[in-house]
Amino acid sequence: MQPYMLGYLTSSVISPKITETPFLFNDNYVAAFYIDKLGRFGEKDNQLNINDSTDTILAVERAIIILQNLAATKDEKGVRNISRELGYSPAVTQKILNTLRVHDFVQQNEDTQRYRLGLGSLNVGLAVLAQTDVVKVSRPYMEELTAETGETTFLAIRDVYRAVYIEIVKSPHPIRMGAEIGAHRPLNCTSVGKILLAWAPSGIVANIEKAGALEKSTKNSIIELDPLEAELIKVREQGYAVDNEEYNAEAICVAGPIFGSDGKILAAITTSGPSFRMKDKIPGFSSLVKTSAAEISLKLGHGLNLSTEIEAKA
16 A cells, blocks of 8 residues: 555546545544645645655644734734635634644634734744844844944844844943844834834834834833824934933933835844943934944845935034
């Protein structure tokens, strides 16, 4: 007998529909198989799928598709919603989500029982980012900024309604700003967050407000929409953002925007330090941060406007 066989027999032919009829899979395993609407063979209940044209595992393929489905929306989703959208049975969908949850690729809201992407998915994304141009290109400029300012330099991207650090160069001072790669910060009251919001697609600020993600971290945090929109206009006009004791009551941060070759905001770079060292240095540090951000953007293929800006400052 062949070690693997696909399909099930009805009147000596392979039937093109799902059945409960078992078919011998190998010497020790009995299962039912089906042919899907694309003409691909697969095993019922999410088991191994062997295909003449591609060697794929159906369960893995479905798990990836479920992750992509969750990544495509800001909302949490229930099992039936996911199964309906993807055409999977609720039972199969639940089994896959259970496995993804064990490995932290999805998280379940205990109150609603709905699912969203978990930190496991984020960590995989961060590993990819660590190998991409933005981190590699930015790292030397971050080291230079820390050498010039004596303060910690962070690189951050937007993760839906939060900023997340993807690279850090620490200050040599014993008293310094501390955080780890992968740490999340609010968008409304951090310098990197303001940068990522200032050049984000329209409607993002309103969505963040609706999601309850505008955080009041200190008395200086901006949580009202109109003042926040005014602040973001100011950020775009001056080309940098300041967190003046808005996230941490004893810290000041200055950030600049990094753009990709498509002209869209890609990341934010910030110099951060304790207020007693930073408060008199904001103008000088903002110039350094803006120049570094512009040079990184240029290296990443962002257009001639930034090149002209850099040359004008030389």
